[in-house]
Amino acid sequence: MTTSNFDLAVIGGGPAGMAAASVAAERGLRTVLIDEQEYLGGQIYRSITRTPLKKRDILGTDYWRGEDLVRSFRASGATHWPSTTVWSISRELELGLSSGGKARLEKFKHVILATGAVERPTPIEGWTLPGVMGAGAAQILLKTSGMVHDGVVIAGSGPLIWLIAAQYLSAGARIEAILDTTPAGAIWRSLPALPEFLFSSYLGKGLGLLAEVRRKVKIISNVSYLRAEGDGRLQAVVYRRSGREERMSTDLLLLHTGVIPNLNLANATGCSQAWDAVQRCFRPNADSWGATSVEGVSVAGDGAGILGAEAAAYSGRTAALGALFRLERITLKDRDAIASTEQAGLRKVSRGRRFLDLIYQPSPAIPSDPTKACRCEEVTVAQIRNATAMGAVGPNQVKSFLRCGMGPCQGRLCGNTVTQVMAAERGVSPADVGYYRLRSPVKPLTLAELASMPRDESDMKAVYRN
Amino acid sequence: MAELSPDVIVIGGGIHGISAALHLAMTGCRVVALEKDHCGRHASGVNAGGVRTLARDPAEVPLSLAALDMWYAIGDLVGDDCGFECHGQIQIAETEADLVMLRSRVDGLRASGYHHEEIIDRRELAELLPAVSDTCVGAAIARRDGAAIPFRTVLAFQRRAKDFGVVFREGEGVARLRRLARDWEVTTSLGERLTAPTIVNCAGVWAGKIAQQVGDQAPVEATAPMMMVTLPIQRVMEPVVIGSSRPLSLKQLANGTVLIGGGQSGTPVPHENRTELDFSKLHRSCVTVSELFPILRGLTVVRAWAGLEARMSDGIPVIGAGSAEGVFHAFGFSAHGFQLGPIVGRIIADLIVRQATDMPIRPFGIQRFAGCNA
Numbered sequence: 001m002t003t004s005n006f007d008l009a010v011i012g013g014g015p016a017g018m019a020a021a022s023v024a025a026e027r028g029l030r031t032v033l034i035d036e037q038e039y040l041g042g043q044i045y046r047s048i049t050r051t052p053l054k055k056r057d058i059l060g061t062d063y064w065r066g067e068d069l070v071r072s073f074r075a076s077g078a079t080h081w082p083s084t085t086v087w088s089i090s091r092e093l094e095l096g097l098s099s100g101g102k103a104r105l106e107k108f109k110h111v112i113l114a115t116g117a118v119e120r121p122t123p124i125e126g127w128t129l130p131g132v133m134g135a136g137a138a139q140i141l142l143k144t145s146g147m148v149h150d151g152v153v154i155a156g157s158g159p160l161i162w163l164i165a166a167q168y169l170s171a172g173a174r175i176e177a178i179l180d181t182t183p184a185g186a187i188w189r190s191l192p193a194l195p196e197f198l199f200s201s202y203l204g205k206g207l208g209l210l211a212e213v214r215r216k217v218k219i220i221s222n223v224s225y226l227r228a229e230g231d232g233r234l235q236a237v238v239y240r241r242s243g244r245e246e247r248m249s250t251d252l253l254l255l256h257t258g259v260i261p262n263l264n265l266a267n268a269t270g271c272s273q274a275w276d277a278v279q280r281c282f283r284p285n286a287d288s289w290g291a292t293s294v295e296g297v298s299v300a301g302d303g304a305g306i307l308g309a310e311a312a313a314y315s316g317r318t319a320a321l322g323a324l325f326r327l328e329r330i331t332l333k334d335r336d337a338i339a340s341t342e343q344a345g346l347r348k349v350s351r352g353r354r355f356l357d358l359i360y361q362p363s364p365a366i367p368s369d370p371t372k373a374c375r376c377e378e379v380t381v382a383q384i385r386n387a388t389a390m391g392a393v394g395p396n397q398v399k400s401f402l403r404c405g406m407g408p409c410q411g412r413l414c415g416n417t418v419t420q421v422m423a424a425e426r427g428v429s430p431a432d433v434g435y436y437r438l439r440s441p442v443k444p445l446t447l448a449e450l451a452s453m454p455r456d457e458s459d460m461k462a463v464y465r466n
Numbered sequence: 467m468a469e470l471s472p473d474v475i476v477i478g479g480g481i482h483g484i485s486a487a488l489h490l491a492m493t494g495c496r497v498v499a500l501e502k503d504h505c506g507r508h509a510s511g512v513n514a515g516g517v518r519t520l521a522r523d524p525a526e527v528p529l530s531l532a533a534l535d536m537w538y539a540i541g542d543l544v545g546d547d548c549g550f551e552c553h554g555q556i557q558i559a560e561t562e563a564d565l566v567m568l569r570s571r572v573d574g575l576r577a578s579g580y581h582h583e584e585i586i587d588r589r590e591l592a593e594l595l596p597a598v599s600d601t602c603v604g605a606a607i608a609r610r611d612g613a614a615i616p617f618r619t620v621l622a623f624q625r626r627a628k629d630f631g632v633v634f635r636e637g638e639g640v641a642r643l644r645r646l647a648r649d650w651e652v653t654t655s656l657g658e659r660l661t662a663p664t665i666v667n668c669a670g671v672w673a674g675k676i677a678q679q680v681g682d683q684a685p686v687e688a689t690a691p692m693m694m695v696t697l698p699i700q701r702v703m704e705p706v707v708i709g710s711s712r713p714l715s716l717k718q719l720a721n722g723t724v725l726i727g728g729g730q731s732g733t734p735v736p737h738e739n740r741t742e743l744d745f746s747k748l749h750r751s752c753v754t755v756s757e758l759f760p761i762l763r764g765l766t767v768v769r770a771w772a773g774l775e776a777r778m779s780d781g782i783p784v785i786g787a788g789s790a791e792g793v794f795h796a797f798g799f800s801a802h803g804f805q806l807g808p809i810v811g812r813i814i815a816d817l818i819v820r821q822a823t824d825m826p827i828r829p830f831g832i833q834r835f836a837g838c839n840a
Contacts, residue, residue: 088745096745105745270740397504400511400617408697408768439771440743447696447726448763450745451752 002454004106006032006079008323009095010114011086011265014042015309016301017114018069019316020323024112025078027324032079034086034097036443040070042116043136044309046143053146058170060163062205062309063143069313088440089269093296096440103449110296110323113266113284114316117259117302120281121413122156123367125227127255128375131234135164135256148173149252153237155179155226156256158360162209164254169216176250178213179239180221181257182360190358197355206356225368228253257362261303264410268438270294275431278354279306280362281416282435288343289322290315298322306357307350314346366417366424373421374414376407381421388425395419395436408444411436469633472496474818475652475662477640477676479505481616481804482796483668484623485811488544491630493819498660499632500652502639503739506620508670510804512773514693514715514727515616516706517805519582520555520608521571523782525829526802527580529809532825534582534610536808543808545629546622549615551720553704556586556595557606558758564710568606582608597702597761613706613717616804623807640669643679650680650792664792664818671736671774673784673797677832680793684784684835688734690741690772691727691801692748696765698722707758714754724765726751729801732772741772775801778835785810785830787817794818795832 010021013035025031041048045066056064073080081099088096094107119136126132135154141147142164148171154161157180168175213219225240229247236249260281263273271284271292283305290298300319301312318339325335367373369382379402387401395411395418398404404418405411411418415436423430472495476487479501487497501507517537519530541547559565565585572583583606591598591605624634635654642653649661667676674686699722706717708728715728730751733742748770756763778784778798783806785796794817796810803810809825816823 088743090742103749393504400506401621406695406769408766410768439769440745441767441770444697444766444768446763447752447756447765447767450749450767451756451763453746453749455749 002104002106004032004108006030007109007327008032008112009034009108009110010112011035012042012114012116012301012303013037013040013080013082014044014114014116014301014312015066015069016116016303016312016316016319017042017112018073019313020112020114020300020320021078022069022072022076023317023320024323025076028329029324029327032081033073034081034084036083036085038083040073040080041066043140045069046140051143051146053143053171058167059143060167065310085443085445086265087443087445089265089297091270091294098445098449101449102452103445104453109327111298112290112316112319112323113297113299113303114301114312115262115265115303116312117306118262118412120257120260120362121417122255122257123371123373123381123417124255125368125371126229126234128372129228129230129234130232131230131251132228132253132255135160135254136259138254139164139167142167142171146171150174151176151250152252152254153177153179153248153250154254154256155181155223155237155239157182157362158256158258159206159356160259161256162206162213165213165217166209169213175217177218177220177248179223179226179237180219181223181226181363182221183363184222186359186361189361190355193355193358197352258360259302259306260416261305262412263303264412264438264442266292266297266299266303267435268440268442269297271297271299273435275429276305277429278357278361280364280420280430282419288318290319291322296326307353310349311346311353314342314349317342318346364420364424366421373417374402374404374407376409376413377403379404379414381417384418384421385425388422392422393426394434395422398422399436405436410438410442469498470659471661472498472633473662474664474666475500475650475660476666476668477652478668478670478673478797479624479634479636480508480510480668480670481506481620481623481807482799482810483666484620484627485807486666486668486796486814487632487811488623488627488630489811489815490818491627491632493815495819497632498662499627499634500638500640500654501634501636502655502672504636505624505634506617509773509775510620511617512693512771513616513691513775513801513804514717514725515549515613515619515804516555516715516802517550517552517612517614518555518608518706518708518802519805520606520611521557521708522802524574524578525782526806527575528826529806529813531580531582533806533809537612537614537805540614540808544622544626546618546625548619548622549720550612551614552610552612553706554594554607554609555611555706555708556591557708557710558591558598558602559604559606559710560602560758561711562603565604568604568710572606582610584609594705595703595707597759598707599758599760602758607705611706619807640676643676645790664794666814666818667788667793667795668797670797671734671776673776673795677788677795680788681790682788682793682795682832683838684795684798684832685779685838686798687777687779688736689775689777689801690732690734691775692730692732692743692770692772693725693727694748694751694767694770695726696724696767699724699765702761709754712754714751714758716755716759724762726755728754734774736774739774741774743770743772775799777801780834783830784832785813785827786832788832
């Protein structure tokens, strides 16, 4: 085992990771930010240092906020390991790393997971057809390569739909329609959180986006069912509205129903997690400093629970302060004093979030039987329901029955669906059904990479014994 | 009330416990099986699935050969083929010294009248395993061996046992064992009290503690044999491959994925019901595989795991009667028990119902550990 030259490993180059690494390095921790991407920014500020979109207003002012974070990070003295995958974390804080086709193990004193969010999988019939993708994925293409597509249909629910629609319009693309699946009653459900929302920064931004998109795009609301159709690739989307099925031709369908914490690494590390009944997803259990149930492992940003990019930066800095205190670099008094500004900022930017969570709360309705829940192993919703009826009580047994969640995505695209289908079938809460017990390597790596790890002394003895 | 006072209480829902329950129920016994987690949760459900007579401890050979015959008729026994495929198992000799060792074992087996193992030369090895490195000098082969799918096997045994009336209480372990006048009383972790004249201890990693409560000593060590699986590729090998001087077990499953195991142990954490992987050791398996099968170097590993497995200090299991009346043990299979599942269940049922077995089980008596500190 090799002890790292660094004290702190921050995993993820988005707002939470950049902010955490900056604070830790400024206050004297030997800090490395490890990121799978080639360039800083994470998903939200993806390609912030090098996007080909020269017209700044295409991506909007919120996007360019990422530049400040990059500047602070570069001034902080923290080290950046780009294009480096973390595929394992042991309880002893030994990280399995891979870059340039070679793997290695390095032990740190503290780890901050800033692994961000992933799009909530939106399983519908036909969603594996070429031509169907996540709205977030489309946004990545826009940010990194300036790519848009004419005649797109955007379907689902959540703030990102309006943001990407606005970005597409600014970039000059034509949007065929938006199929809004937000239920009509959602507004009533969210009323208690309305006053706070009215005084938040979300309101102005949100209304502006909505107004602009509504003026230019055909919006079909109260959509209750979606199906993608096509022979070998997407040709049409079928949707249901007021009990009637309608059909719309398109060759690109962008699906979106919000984002959920990317918790694979935390889960595989053994961090306990809890079901968030409002956001309808699991998130790691953490205290106000981001400390998880595993000693020395903290979470920050959307990976700890969805709060958005601005909140992520504050929570990253708070987690860094927690790590600095744990490693005895600052006193309790200092920690609390410095953190008070961060916590106030976090409260301010989180204001109004609950309203959004409630109005865009994903539907608990489970996908239709023929829908593929697990894309890697092609397991349908019906198969999961049958296995549950046969006595499987949780996702880990269904995994053994059906192999769902055993493919290369490690459950990212089916975990949430499997839990909710089983919960509905058993008539219990998703909290009682639980989630996959994930195993390293959390990211696929090759035999050659694993074989390339440096050999230590005990290793030589073991290999050449007899 | 029959459920609370059956003829036999089986402790542990792994392959051996379920097989014992099934064989007992087939003779008409009323059986309750207790499993503290869910059946097949540990070693039985997540092992490499080897159905291997090759390279067995000499004491195990008769049992293993009898078990193999049962595997060939597994569908008749449990109503499912358990994914059993028989393309042979091959133990590769990397060096002349390896080959000498293998040859002396095969000669020894022949002298005892066993012919299931053969030595093959470099040419035949290359024919059977075109993907193997041409540096290998030969191998031992057991042509009738194969592999099955572990969790599916456990489920099939369990389903058939239920058909014969076995009552499974999953999520319910043993809190306390007490001898009454004629029966054993089991207080479960849910506070229920069950009584039966006979109990069977198949509690795997936890079997040492059960044995202690019924007056037997057995030092059970928890281990965590690690495994890895890759993304699927086209068929490159049919037989299961094991190593000689380097630990290795390798096979390609019907779905094209390649399973790599071979006895490297991670860290067992039995009191928390979990295991931890040790990638510095898994790395050794990867080195071995990439040297012996260069074609597999580019394969993508998608998952690694380890199950909790009981190991005895002498590497062979405990099978047979305990010292107290009405106590039987089958545990400590030391990472090679899966194949023995069908026969061990039959042996235990025979011991209980007929008070005798035709299998030579003397080497497996728990009495060999008398005086050991458990």
